[in-house]
Amino acid sequence: MSAAGANRIAGAGRLTPANTVRFTFDGKSYTGLQGDTLASALIANDVHLVGRSFKYHRPRGILSAGPEEPSALVGVRRDASRHTPNIRATVQEIHDGLDAVSQNRWPSLTFDIGALNDIGSPMFSAGFYYKTFMWPKAAWKHIYEPVIRNAAGLGVAPKEADPDNYAARYVHCDVLVIGGGVAGLTAALSAAESGARVILCDENAHPGGALRFEGEARLDGMAGHDWAVQAAGRLAAMDNVRLLTRTTAFGYYAQNFVGLVERVTDHLAAPEPDMPRERVWQVRAGKVIIAAGAIERHMVFANNDRPGIMLASAARTYLNHYGVAVGRKVGVYTANDSAYGAAFDLKRAGADIPAIVDLRDEPDAGLVEEAGVLGIRVLTGHAVTGAGGKLRVASMSVEPKKGGRTEVIPVDALIMSAGWTPSVHMFSQSRGKVAWDEETGRFLPGTYAQECASIGACNGTDGLEATVNEALAVGEAAAKAAHPKAKKPSVAISVGSAGKWAGGMVGAGPGAEAGKVVKAFVDFQNDVTAKDIRLAVQEGMHSIEHVKRFTTNGMATDQGKLSNLHGLAIAAEALDKPIPKVGLTTFRPPYTPTTFGAIVNHARGKIFDPMRRTPMHAAEAAAGAVFEDVGQWKRAWYYPRAGEDMHAAVNRECRTVREVAGMFDASTLGKIEVVGPDAAKFLNILYTNPFLKLGVGRLRYGIMCREDGFIYDDGVVGRLAEDRFHVTTTTGGAPRVLHHMEDYLQTEFPDLKVWLTSTSEQWAVIAVQGPKAREIVEPFVEGIDLSNEAFPHMSVAEGTVCGVPARVFRMSFTGEAGYEINVPADYGRMVWDAIYERGAPMGMCLYGTETMHVLRAEKGYIIVGQDTDGTVTPHDAGLSWAIGKKKTDFVGVRGLKRPDLVAEGRRQLVGLKVKDGKSVLEEGAQIVDNPKQAIPMKMIGWVSSSYWSENCGAPIAMALVENGHNRMGETLYVPMPDGVIEVEVCGTVFFDEEGGRLHG
Structure with a gap:
């Protein structure tokens, strides 16, 4: 007491x-x-x-x-x-x-x-x-x-x-060991003494695993738990080892990337205010050693969910580690040797064990003999067919499993063991394929998909000595894989006696057979009984995945750790099929429930979706810019002056750019440096355009397709040197284009000598467009001749602007003569202010994204994602000229030849003139060729871009229309709530169709 x-x-x-x-x-x-x-x-x-x-x-x-x-x-x-x-x-x-x-x-x-x-x-x-x-x-x-x-x-x-803080760490190691039992500790010692960088994580407050309750184990002449404490101390003292307790490996992902979550302060009464509650470790390991142990199964019998009924290993843990007896009169029900150890320990601690009920006919004779010496009655070939009591178990009903008289034995606790299920969850998450071991009736790791190894009980390794030897060998091999010249570890562990864990069963026991109307629980959390599993089969569910969803077995927060194998066995019995034929449910992350706080981490409040600002943001705000959100970027939308609404401001900006000049912040464009002797060859494969012969100092507009032939992104590519290119992408496309490039470089063309670097944040980009653009920027540029002859449209050169190293691009997204000045981001504001100070007195204005959209639409320039919808080819968009005529191979070339992509009737990009000269179409509005047809009407297209053009004095629009290129001059209709609007199909260029303004 x-x-x-x-x-x-x-x-x-x-x-x-x-x-x-x-x-x-x-x-x-x-x-x-x-x-x-x-x-x-x-x-x-x-x-x-x-x-x-x-x-x-x-x-x-x-x-x-x-x-x-x-x-x-x-x-x-x-x-x-x-x-x-x-x-x-x-x-x-x-x-x-x-x-x-x-x-x-x-x-x-x-x-x-x-x-x-x-x-x-x-x-x-x-x-x-x-x-x-x-x-x-x-x-x-x-x-x-x-x-x-x-x-x-x-x-x-x-x-x-949530008022708590959370933290995250990214680490690399040679060997990650998941599990701190005897197998994990041994493997970690072996790998660490060989010189490998080791991380050992264990979900408990102290390593030891089953040694916490297994009192008979002896290692190096000491009690098992004492050895575990000493081993953990040795590891903690090593410089090349990180020991993480209270840390669960919750997810195993591709390329040996494993997520760990550490409980940092949940066990503290008054943690320091700046301490995180939990910490997520994102680990990339050379080798993962899974030492996750095994999970004891419960017995399936009537009312097996009464409070006071628990697993035998749990009762033993509470006694041997915490010093707590689970009851004063404890019944035992088992089909497995390990429950005897729990019964013996409880008996020696003073608890009464009225009976050990063993479902097996001939359990280990030594165990039965030892029970007799302790005065414990053993009923072999018997089963517990029910539990009495309500708010707590009060009795167990016992009868011979082949039928006979029922004996009711009073108890205040009942411990049970149906055997042990190897914990293959992390192995399965690694995409490894488990295999059914018929001899032992359990799933074990089979085919490996990643650089990992399973050891100990989770690998089906039985016996303490076999586990230690396996762990020593795997730990040494993992270290040598990381360091071929790794020294041989000096660790050696002598093994003494250990408890017996043999035997076991899966499925429902006697008293819970088919036809019995009893509540014999398989899944405790979701209240799934053996009867429910059989009903699912009766209802036609013949796959374990269907049985799972029909009954919710294994779908609770415990992810079926106790219930899955029992449910599978009962379903297999009902189907009269071997267990492997019924299948196994998929083990998915997280291994145990993980808090949203740990996953979300710092990404809360203002940084839930981080706001990105360009280097010129403060200057634009000071100039009165109204901003819009474009992805995570804050972009200047328009610059209203006193008394102007948005439309008036945009109209003024559009006129000013065409008549004088405008300055625009283009820093948000994606920028990728492509470098290497094979850089031109790589870009020639990724883009539809030819790039092998692009001259140094020249630019080329490029279209990037997916394998299916549809437009993926576009941008301008500049050749700075024979082996160096500056690639621009759309603002929203920057990360996916870089990923797209990396994917092909690593998986399809690993032989190419190319290096990719994202430089989107490195460069601030100031675009000056309009008839006076050269006159405004020329005084600030050194080392570059900006004359038409020396620096024509679609040129690039490196020099200085305002004394700052710069890359100047002669290009335009407005159709006017234009220069995009790239300077290091730290100098963006300074250069912006200097150019504006010169340009403003000359009549130059600042303009925003809305004006940019109108100006580019006047010239028929597309925006990927607005004028394309993932089903548009370069030909559909009127960009057939951007496909190299002599190119035989590029990403998407085969897709573009598919019959569906060259068939008549595809939706193609066209321009639309509104016949009434005043109605601005709604973007997304549907288009029909006959407004008098019955509802629902047949839609032949939709409006992708639509604006009022002050320079054209009329509304303009672009649309994707079926067979659009062959409909020039045809009248179509846009049904709207206030009436039908007539439009005429035309080309996509509405202003300066000849393009002369580009050249100044």
């Missing part, structure tokens, strides 16, 4: 009796010990009822001692603003002031109105919602959906903003 709980055993466990902690559960105060989990502290205080189940609201207790816990989910409050629902009591460490509450019950945990669902359970069998809520159809939105949404979930989501 102890002040820290009536079930605390004096002298047992590894916690210090003097370190007491006060906490509350459902408003009642309790005492625990520092190092307790909420689960162990509650059991110490003889509290087993901790929650209610999701569907039936049945009383639920603590089933496990680890992250696989499906039932003991609680809400945890640190203060008024910190409430986290659905915390596993088996993982949450207690601290002074911890306030936990049960969930999914009203008005109280012991008396819950929702338990009426249990009485009406025949109405709520698997799949009932698919059949019940389909009629009447109108009732779904107004009746069914609100009720279901109110009933959904277990805990209540917090309404307050």
Whole structure:
């Protein structure tokens, strides 16, 4: 007995009796010990009822001692603003002031109105919602959906903003070891002593794994847990090792990228204010060693969910690590050797073990003999067919598995073990293929897809000595893979005795067979019974993935860690198929529930979607710019003067650019440096245009297609040297174009000597366009002759502007003579101010994106994503001239030859003249060729760009129209709410069709 709980055993466990902690559960105060989990502290205080189940609201207790816990989910409050629902009591460490509450019950945990669902359970069998809520159809939105949404979930989501901080780290290592049990510790020691950079993560507060409860294990002449503490200390002292406790590997992604989440302060009563609550580690490892162990399975029998019924390994953990007995009269039900160790430990600690019920006919004789010596009755060939009690288990009903007299044995706790399931979750997440081992009846790692290895129990390795030898070899091999000249590790581990874990079963046990109307639970969190699994098969679900969705087995927050194999076995039995033929559900990240805070991290509030500003933003704001959001960029939309609305400002800006000059901030354009001896060859493959013979100092407009032949992006490419190109992309296309290039360079053309660098943020870009553009910028430019003869349209040169190194591009997106001046971003504001100070007295204006759109539309220049929709080819867009006539290969060349892409009737980009001369069409408006046809009308196209053009004195528009290139001069119609607007199909160039203004 102890002040820290009536079930605390004096002298047992590894916690210090003097370190007491006060906490509350459902408003009642309790005492625990520092190092307790909420689960162990509650059991110490003889509290087993901790929650209610999701569907039936049945009383639920603590089933496990680890992250696989499906039932003991609680809400945890640190203060008024910190409430986290659905915390596993088996993982949450207690601290002074911890306030936990049960969930999914009203008005109280012991008396819950929702338990009426249990009485009406025949109405709520698997799949009932698919059949019940389909009629009447109108009732779904107004009746069914609100009720279901109110009933959904277990805990209540917090309404307050999350006040906690979260952190993230990016690290590389030679070897990442997932799991800190004997296998993980041994492999980490072996790899680390060979000189490899090692990260070892373990989800518990202290490494040790099964050694926390396995009291018989001996390593290097000491108790197993003592050895684990010493091994962890050795690793922590090594400079090439990072030991992460309270850290779960939650996701295994491509190229050995593994996500870890570390619980930093959840176990502290008063953490420092600047400490993060959790930290996400994003690890790229040369080799991943998975040492995730195995998960004990429960037995499937009637009422196996009563509080006080738990896994044998959990009971042993609570006793040997936390010093807590799970009951005073503990029944044991097993099909596995390891449960005997739990029974023996409890017996020696003073608990009464009225019987060990072993489903097997001939368990290990030595274990049966030892039980006899301890005075424990063993019933072989027997089964527990039901549990008595309600808010806590009170008895177990036992009978011979082949039929016979039922014996009711009083108990206040019942521990069970159906065997052990290798934890192949992380292996499966790596895209590895598991294989069914018929001899042992379990799925094991089979075909590997990444540089990883599984060791220990998760690899099906049985026995302590075999596990240690395997881990030593794999750790050494991983180090040598990273460093071929790695030294041989000096670590050697002698192995003594260990407990026995042989045997096991999957599926429903006696008393829960087909035809029995009992609640024998397979999935505790979602209230899925053996009967539900069989019903799913009866209803025609023959794939385990269908069974999963029909019953929700394995779809809860525990991801079926306990239930999946049982559900699979029951379905296989009902289908009369071998288990492998039924299939296995997919294991997906996260391995255990991960908070949104950890995932979102710093990306909250103002930096949820980070705002990007150009180097000239402050100057534009001072000039009165109205900004618009373009992706993450703030871009100047227009510059209104006193008394001007948007339309008046844009009209003025459009006239000024055509008549004098305008200055525009083009810094947001994507910019990619393509460098290397094969740079021209690479661009020649990526773009439809020819680039091999592009001269140094020249520019070329380029179209980039996908493999299917559709336009992906466009931009201007400048050749600065034989082996260096400056590539521009659309503002929104910068990241995807770089990704597109990298993808082809790494996967299709790895032999090309090319290097790609994003320089979008390096250069500030100032575009000066208009008849006086050269006169305005020429005084600031040194080292470049800007005359038409020396520097014609589509030229590029490097020199200085305002004394700053610069790249000057003679190009235009307005159709006027223009110069795009690229200077280092830090000097952008200075150069901008200098040019504006000279240009303003000459009549130059600043103009924004809206004016830019109008000016480019006047010239028929497209915007990818506005005048294209992912189904437009260069020919559709009127850009056939941009496809190299002599090119035999480029990305998209085969796609462009597909019959559908050269067929008649494709939607093609055309211009539209509005016949009334005043109506500005709505972008996205549909187009028809006969306005008098019946509704629904046949749409033949849509308006992609539409503006009032002050320079043309009329509205202008571009549209994608079926067979548009052959409809020139034809009248089409745009139906609008206020009437039908007549338009005439024309070319896409509305201003300066000959293009003479480009040359000044």
